[in-house]
Amino acid sequence: QVQLVESGGGSVQAGGSLRLSCVASGYTYRPYNMGWFRQAPGKEREGVAALARDGDTSYAASVKGRVTISKDNAKNTLYLQMNSLEPEDTAMYYCAADPRDWYAYSEVVLYHYRGQGTQVTVSS
Numbered sequence: 274q275v276q277l278v279e280s281g282g283g284s285v286q287a288g289g290s291l292r293l294s295c296v297a298s299g300y301t302y303r304p305y306n307m308g309w310f311r312q313a314p315g316k317e318r319e320g321v322a323a324l325a326r327d328g329d330t331s332y333a334a335s336v337k338g339r340v341t342i343s344k345d346n347a348k349n350t351l352y353l354q355m356n357s358l359e360p361e362d363t364a365m366y367y368c369a370a371d372p373r374d375w376y377a378y379s380e381v382v383l384y385h386y387r388g389q390g391t392q393v394t395v396s397s
Contacts, residue, residue, distance in 0.1 A: 275299040275386050277368045282391030285358055293353040293391060295368030301349050305372050308381035309342065309353045311364035311393075320381035321366070322353060331379035335361070358395045365390040 281293040293309065308323035308331075322342035323331040330342055341354040351368055369384035376383055 275301060275305070275370055277370060277386055277388035279366065279368045279388045279391040282366060282393045284394040284396065287359055287395055287397050289358050289395070290354070290356045291358065291393060293355070293366055293368075293393075295351040295353075295388060297349045297351070297370060303372050305370040305386075306378040306384070307344065307351045307368070307370045308378075308384065309351075309366055309368055310381045310384075311362075311366045313364040316364075318382045319364075320379065323379045323381050324351065325378040329378070355393070358393075360395045360397045362393060363395050365392050 275297055276299045277295050277297055279295045304326040306325050309321040310318050311321050312318045321333050321336055322340055324342045324344055339357045343352045367390045368388040369381050370386045371384035
C-alpha cells in the first residue's frame, strides 16, 4: 500500500504558474510509475504527465511545453511544474502511482493508487 497526498493547488490568473507536490508514504521501497491526471466538472479524467520507473516522461498534448514532471527520491515527492496556465487547465489534479506494468506507463488514469486531489483554478 502507498498513500499519496497532493498540495500546491490554488487560484491563479492566466499566464501564471503553480507547482504541485505529491508526497508518497507507506510501501515506497519498490519502484513505481508515477504521474498526474486531472478532472474538470462534467469532463472525463485526463492524463497530464507521467514519469516511468526508468525515468521516461510523457505529457498530454494539451500541456506539452508548459508542464514538467519531476521527482525527488530522497523526499518521496513527485512534482508537477505548470507554467503559462490557461483557464482550460482548471481542474482537480490528482497524483497517481502504480508498481505494475499492466499497461503503458503513460496511462496515468489507470494507475492503481491515487491521492485525494488538489484544486487548480485559472482565471482569464
